[in-house]
Amino acid sequence: MHRAASLAEEVYEAIFARLMALNIPPGARITVDTLVRELAVSQTPIREALGRLEGEGLVVKTHLVGYSAAPQITRRRFEELYELRLLLEPEMSGRAAVTMTEAALAELTAAAGVMSRSGGADERARYSQFARQDALFHDQILEIAGNELIRETLAHQHTHFHIFRLMFHSRVTEEALDEHEAILAAFAAHDPDLARQAMRTHIERSRDRLLPAFDS
Numbered sequence: 065m066h067r068a069a070s071l072a073e074e075v076y077e078a079i080f081a082r083l084m085a086l087n088i089p090p091g092a093r094i095t096v097d098t099l100v101r102e103l104a105v106s107q108t109p110i111r112e113a114l115g116r117l118e119g120e121g122l123v124v125k126t127h128l129v130g131y132s133a134a135p136q137i138t139r140r141r142f143e144e145l146y147e148l149r150l151l152l153e154p155e156m157s158g159r160a161a162v163t164m165t166e167a168a169l170a171e172l173t174a175a176a177g178v179m180s181r182s183g184g185a186d187e188r189a190r191y192s193q194f195a196r197q198d199a200l201f202h203d204q205i206l207e208i209a210g211n212e213l214i215r216e217t218l219a220h221q222h223t224h225f226h227i228f229r230l231m232f233h234s235r236v237t238e239e240a241l242d243e244h245e246a247i248l249a250a251f252a253a254h255d256p257d258l259a260r261q262a263m264r265t266h267i268e269r270s271r272d273r274l275l276p277a278f279d280s
């Protein structure tokens with residue numbers, strides 16, 4: 065039982081990493097048989113993983129066609145997403161700076177620390193892990209801020225999964241880490257103005273880092 069669960073998880077992670085690092089590019093067909101061969105597992109865990117990825121908006125299932133990677137978000141959608149984030153996340157960070165407990169800050173700092181560990185993992189695997197951890201980091205801040213509706217609204221967009229698929233570049237992760245540190249410093253100081261500003265700067269810079277993806 066445990067083995068089956070961990071196999072399903074491994075298969076899911078393997079396909080997730082291919083999608084995030086653009087080994088399976090946006091819009092590309094995903095054939096179950098190909099994954100069976102590449103991952104050397106049966107169809108069952110692959111279909112399970114694809115169903116889960118469909119729920120996360122990364123995979124699309126079309127009647128009679130089968131699975132494909134979700135298309136790239138449009139520039140317009142990208143700008144809308146960042147507008148939404150800029151309206152909500154700086155304000156929520158200011159609130160989190162006020163309600164932040166030592167325990168919550170320790171947890172958040174640990175979450176941020178996991179991201180900086182480059183370790184032995186290959187760069188593509190690291191990139192896909194970073195995408196997930198960045199999503200968790202931002203979600204945790206919203207949880208601490210305490211508005212569940214705002215948290216659900218942003219979670220539902222799967223923003224991080226979509227934006228990390230725009231570009232595969234280490235700059236995306238390295239610079240974000242510095243900005244996360246500035247956010248954590250503002251939380252440690254319990255300074256709402258500083259927290260608002262640090263989050264605003266992070267989101268604006270993230271937008272500017274990824275915008276060139278639409279030029280090609």
Ligand SMILES: [Zn+2]
Pocket residue numbers: 198201202240244266
């Ligand atoms: Zn971030």
